[in-house]
Amino acid sequence: MKTIYFDNAATTPVRKEVLTEIMPYFSDIYANASSVYDIAAKSRRAVEKAREQVAKAIGAQKDEIYFTAGGSESDNWAIKGTADALSKKGKHIITTQIEHHAVLHTCEFLEKHGWDITYLPVDEYGLISLDDLKNAIRPDTVLISVMFANNEIGTIEPIAEIGKIAREHGIYFHTDAVQAVGHVKIDVKEMNIDMLSMSGHKLGAPKGVGVLFVRKGITISNLIHGGGQEKGKRAGTENTAGIVGMGKAIELATAEIDETGKYLTMLRDRVIKGITENIDFCRLNGHREKRLPGNVNISFEFIEGESLLLLLNSKGICASSGSACTSGSLDPSHVLLAIGLEHEKAHGSLRITLSKENTVEEVDYLIKELIPIVKRLREMSPLYEDYLNGEKAV
Amino acid sequence: MEYSAKVMDHFMNPRNMGQIEDADGVGTVGNAKCGDIMKIYLDIDDEGIVRDAKFKTFGCGAAVATSSMATELVKGKSVDEAMDVTNKAVMEALDGLPPVKVHCSCLAEEAIHAALWDYCEKNGRKIEGLKKPVNDIDELHG
Numbered sequence: 119m120k121t122i123y124f125d126n127a128a129t130t131p132v133r134k135e136v137l138t139e140i141m142p143y144f145s146d147i148y149a150n151a152s153s154v155y156d157i158a159a160k161s162r163r164a165v166e167k168a169r170e171q172v173a174k175a176i177g178a179q180k181d182e183i184y185f186t187a188g189g190s191e192s193d194n195w196a197i198k199g200t201a202d203a204l205s206k207k208g209k210h211i212i213t214t215q216i217e218h219h220a221v222l223h224t225c226e227f228l229e230k231h232g233w234d235i236t237y238l239p240v241d242e243y244g245l246i247s248l249d250d251l252k253n254a255i256r257p258d259t260v261l262i263s264v265m266f267a268n269n270e271i272g273t274i275e276p277i278a279e280i281g282k283i284a285r286e287h288g289i290y291f292h293t294d295a296v297q298a299v300g301h302v303k304i305d306v307k308e309m310n311i312d313m314l315s316m317s318g319h320k321l322g323a324p325k326g327v328g329v330l331f332v333r334k335g336i337t338i339s340n341l342i343h344g345g346g347q348e349k350g351k352r353a354g355t356e357n358t359a360g361i362v363g364m365g366k367a368i369e370l371a372t373a374e375i376d377e378t379g380k381y382l383t384m385l386r387d388r389v390i391k392g393i394t395e396n397i398d399f400c401r402l403n404g405h406r407e408k409r410l411p412g413n414v415n416i417s418f419e420f421i422e423g424e425s426l427l428l429l430l431n432s433k434g435i436c437a438s439s440g441s442a443c444t445s446g447s448l449d450p451s452h453v454l455l456a457i458g459l460e461h462e463k464a465h466g467s468l469r470i471t472l473s474k475e476n477t478v479e480e481v482d483y484l485i486k487e488l489i490p491i492v493k494r495l496r497e498m499s500p501l502y503e504d505y506l507n508g509e510k511a512v
Numbered sequence: 513m514e515y516s517a518k519v520m521d522h523f524m525n526p527r528n529m530g531q532i533e534d535a536d537g538v539g540t541v542g543n544a545k546c547g548d549i550m551k552i553y554l555d556i557d558d559e560g561i562v563r564d565a566k567f568k569t570f571g572c573g574a575a576v577a578t579s580s581m582a583t584e585l586v587k588g589k590s591v592d593e594a595m596d597v598t599n600k601a602v603m604e605a606l607d608g609l610p611p612v613k614v615h616c617s618c619l620a621e622e623a624i625h626a627a628l629w630d631y632c633e634k635n636g637r638k639i640e641g642l643k644k645p646v647n648d649i650d651e652l653h654g
Contacts, residue, residue: 422547424572428523441547441572450547462544462570498529498576500551500568501544 119434122480126320126412127269127297127471128438132363133322139366140324143359151356152347161358168365175372176314177305178331184348185361188328189296189317191341193220193263195330195352196292196313199338200261201228204290208258214238214246214275215456217265220315221294222452225263238264243405244273244457251283261290266298266314270440270453270469271404272413274302281310290336296320296328300371301379301410312336316368318360323367327360378474382411385472385481389414392485397492403454403467412472415440417454417463420502421495426468429491435484440467462501515573516607522577527584530566536634539626539645542619548575550623552583556631560591567623574613578620581605586624591631595641597624 123131132140143164151161165185173180186192197211213225215237225235236254238246246264262284267274277293284291292313295304300321306314313336318327332338332351344353371378386409390402399419418426423439430437440451441464449455450464459467470484496502515523535553542548548571555564565583569576585597585605599617603609609617626645632638 420570422571422575425523425576428520428573432524460544461547465544465547498526498568499570500540500549501570503531503551503568 122435122476122483124435124437124470124472124476124480124484126473127410127469129319129325130322130473132319132324133367133370135370136322136324136363136366140359140363143362147358151358152345161356164358164362165356168361171365171369172316172329172331175304175368176299176331177307179334181349182306182331182334184330184332184352185356185364186328186330186352187326187354187357189218189294189315189320190220190328192315192317192328192330193218193292193294194224195341196315196332196338197221197224197228197261197263199341200290200292200313201233202339203337204260208256208260210234210236210256210259211261211263212236212238212251212254212259213263214240214265216240216244216268216270216273216453217263218269218294218296221263221265234258240273240456242458243408244268244271244403244453245405245408246275246280248276248279248283251280255283255287255289259287259289261292263292263294266293266295266304267302267410268404268453269297270451271415271457272297272410273404274298274408274410277311278309284312285310297410300368300375301382301412303375306331306333313338318364318367321367321371323363324360327357327364329364374474379411381474382472385476385478386411386414388478389470389472389481389484390416392481393488396485396489400492401463403457403459410471414470414472415467416470417459417467418492419463419466420499420505421466421492423450423465423467425495426466426491429494430484430487433487433491435487438469438471440469441465514610515577516609518605518607519574519577519609522580522606523573526567526576526580528564528566528580528587529568531568532564532566535566535627537627537629537631539623539628539630541622541626541645542571542575544570547571548616548619550575550579550619552579552623552627554586554627554631556591560637562586562589562591562594571616571619572613574609574616575619577606578602578609578616579623582620582624591628591637591639594624594628595639597621 149158296317299316312333314331316329319325403415423441454464532553536556537554540551551568553566567579569579599621603617
């Protein structure tokens with residue numbers, strides 16, 4: 119059976135062009151980029167080329183790009199690094215209820231160390247309110263951290279407006295752009311972004327490499343202490359192959375951003391239409407337009423997500439869900455609860471995240487297979503039975 | 513987390529899925545908040561033998577598989593013997609469950625007990641060791 123991969127927000131395969139580019143850095147060009155001999159210069163040049171590629175993709179300067187081990191490290195560094203550097207100025211951070219756990223759990227960690235965190239609510243589409251943000255700002259606020267686009271429901275936040283507000287108040291602005299980079303146009307200058315996190319494996323680079331953009335003039339403390347790599351800001355021997363992959367992948371994604379965006383939007387809308395027109399009692403989660411081009415998130419009433427994923431898997435389809443059973447806790451996704459979904463609807467969510475490798479045939483196959491799967495699970499569901507009995511009673 | 517082949521078999525091909533009209537005992541446990549609801553129907557003859565058992569479940573793969581297995585195990589047993597269908601027995605019959613899914617087997621045991629309690633109430637019977645199920649299903653896992 120053919121595998122159809124619809125979980126590109128979880129991770130992506132390394133792109134062929136990227137793989138070709140990085141292969142020499144595992145064996146032939148192995149020297150430590152920090153060494154003095156000739157062959158080390160090749161590694162060093164490769165790292166610096168990648169730094170330029172990344173900078174260009176987001177409108178940054180080359181020396182504002184720091185390579186990390188991934189999106190989670192970048193988020194941790196931005197938040198803890200700001201907290202450490204600015205604790206004398208104030209101990210208040212503003213973030214949102216729908217951040218990735220790399221941000222939320224970092225903020226919870228700081229709360230244990232005496233920090234005050236405001237978690238902004240979101241509306242039914244997952245958007246924060248700029249008025250809420252303004253009202254939350256206090257004299258001791260030192261950081262605003264709002265994700266660029268949500269990983270579960272795909273909602274794109276008003277980043278430029280947030281950046282403007284932060285800048286006017288002289289507050290650092292960090293954005294977790296792990297899901298947005300390569301999918302949505304980003305200009306850190308225009309958008310007044312001070313720090314931006316990204317991850318390689320979400321856009322066709324290998325796992326284990328990420329970036330934190332830190333605007334010149336922004337002071338944050340180090341997270342990883344050790345050698346003098348990354349201008350003494352982030353220790354650890356450069357992951358040359360990963361970094362080269364990051365540079366190549368972001369260059370490709372940025373060059374193709376319009377074309378890929380158009381294609382993914384077409385596929386996405388086909389999935390949304392196909393599902394919502396053929397299956398009763400379902401709703402699209404997230405914003406209809408302010409949405410990542412490749413994200414679909416739909417809740418099906420009366421059924422539970424893990425069962426749905428297992429049955430899709432039996433048809434070769436890989437997808438994800440915000441149900442508790444897939445999160446390893448009893449609570450369903452914090453994002454779906456934050457947009458106001460009842461627990462049972464949050465348990466029955468399905469996330470499809472597309473890539474340019476997906477085809478119209480694949481999404482049509484998904485829709486065709488999904489219809490009987492939802493029907494089957496509803497026939498098994500006591501909630502659906504109760505609903506039908508209620509209908510009869512009326 | 514990976515399911516045993518037996519769990520997957522009972523999930524993909526659930527035994528006894530459905531409902532029994534005018535069942536002698538019906539039990540519902542769990543709550544939608546936590547993502548698991550099990551409803552078990554028992555058809556019990558005059559001798560107190562479980563002639564048939566059916567289930568409906570809202571929940572994950574393990575919830576469906578434990579419902580399926582619990583109904584299989586309880587069929588043909590006397591109502592007293594049905595008390596032997598514990599969460600442990602269900603788990604063993606399924607070749608184990610991932611640690612985070614053990615609560616599903618507990619839910620299956622509770623659902624059987626709730627259905628037996630309903631039968632006892634309707635028929636003025638008592639089963640040794642059977643306790644009144646938690647009325648508000650939200651209390652169970654909330």
